[in-house]
Amino acid sequence: MSQTLQVDVHHITRVEGHGNIVVDVRKGKLVKCDLEIVEAPRFFEAMLLGQPYDQASHLTSRICGICAVTHATTSLRAVEKALGVEPSEQTKRLRKLNLFGEILDSHILHVCMLVAPDLLGVESVISLAKTDILVVERALRMKKVAGDLCGVIGGRHTHPITMTVGGFTHFPSAEALESLCERLEAMRTDLDDTVELIQSCQLPAFERETEFIALHEEGEYCFIDGEITSTEGGLWPLEEYRSITNEHMVDHSTAKHARHQRQSFMVGALARYKLNNDKLHPKAQAAATALGLTPDCVNPYMISVAQVVEIVHCTEGAIDLIQQILDQGIVSEDPAPALRSSGEGVGACEAPRGTLYHHYEIQDGLVSAANCVIPTAQNLANIEADMRTLVPQQLDCTQEEMTMSLEMLVRAYDPCISCSAHMINVKCI
């Protein structure tokens, strides 16, 4: 082919939010290769200013309809650290259970409804319903259990109601939890079928070495709190998040990082798997083995496979958590109190798409400074670096083939663009 190629995907479909892929190859030379974020900015950090501390999680859950529970949990942790609130063990378990529900819901949506159509050669889940209704019905069935789990804990699937600073305003009944537990156990057949489906699919064989970052905690596959760790080595307290994230965000083509050698990094399911796989549930370990996922994997298309492994882990984890909560007996306890009305705190959680940080300063009960660092914002530089490696390798492809592999690449990261719409600069110059 002429080695002149233009790809211009206006508003990538089957992702959350508005983004464009723009690639320009002239005479074999890559002139432009950008993932443009065209989502309207929403200014959440500025909107947080002046908010009463107990309203912050209700506002920030509205950053994203898919990862509302993670935003709420991260926001609550930031407030709690700022004001010296120490939540009970029951609160920690219920929050983790709610987060598992959200990870399940988001991953099932992504793998089975947004990515599967690419792997099965159809345009969307609507077309998939015509060619393979069983796959769609299975996805909907699993998604319903995950959504109902969030509903039982948070009061509502999207934008949790019951989560508050120091605890919960409402508690699930033992009957509701028992019924959920039975449904999660019954979901295991669907999980096996999902693993089998993905096993039968061929994912593009693309590899690029990069840095992977995730939260880390001794003894468990970490989703809430913990410390920050990297495949390049090292362990940092959450309060040092800026030194990990900031320099990568600005003008990444020339960014130099004090601690890390690489110019971009990946967060999300694959990063978590690489860094914490020894703490996965045995059944999730088995799924990873069956799917050929290994800790040395550097293929971004395998993010979807890591998500399948996490679907198994979170289902089993949710079953175990419900058992623990039922064994302890559910207590209708008051939220843990705030010890002071001013302070500063950093909260961090693993959202479906990677590490999420909220950092607040609170003065006399009102938020006086706020910073939120979103997983997709951290991944964007890495997605573009992948695109710039991928395009020169595929100059023999037709424009349609190139567009398809780039769209699949971007979609593999499961970008959440509404979340990340406060990016500083994603254009490469």
Next chain:
Amino acid sequence: MSSTKPKIAFFDFAGCEGCQLTVLDSLQTHTELLNAVEIVQFREAMSEINEDYQVAFIEGSYTRPSDEVRLQAIRDQAQIVVALGACAHLGGVNAVRNAHRLEEVKSYVYGEKAEVYESSSALPISDFIQVDAFIPGCPIDREEFVRAVKSLLQGNSPDIPDYPVCVECKLRETGCVFLYGKTCLGPITRAGCGAICPSFGVGCEGCRGLIPNPNMASLREVLSENGLDEMSIRAKMGLFLTNQIAASDMEA
């Protein structure tokens, strides 16, 4: 109804896309809707794009002048335009920023790069195009969405309550949250959600917008008697009602 199914499209402006996800959830339990309509555009869920549609559901707020062109194009094509959720209906939480100076908001988030981004006040879409129906809430209520779609398909306007959330608390026998030392916007907020937040121990946030002729002065007094200072009252009412309160203050 004619044999051809009505063509339906979903569009998103500034928002969290939680209402579109709620639509997907509704379709899980109400597959009859999928038999009654043809979805021709739904970017979050499908790649197919077809500009031939009769009913447009719009999620998200107007937040920048270039949105007006897109809104107008949708209005020109669709016979029925529905505002889906609080962002499209009221400006949603996006309007919290309207209470601050826009330049300060932009520079707080983007620093020196503030001017790169086109942005203005966050407003309801009905400020720019005629809207035939609205489905309120943050997020929308699944069952109300299903009922609204069925009404629209029969050529009727959706039946959205204009009485306050308090009525629904009484109907489901939820104890008033004020009695538990909490505060609530239920007396001035449109019902239809089943008073979901109070039923889980949280005061109403006002996400469904004001009822007709709300008694604002009286609620402000009650909130103040229950320990909220002026700043807290403003923050509480401002979460979803910034635009409506600004409009009613202008009239007063």
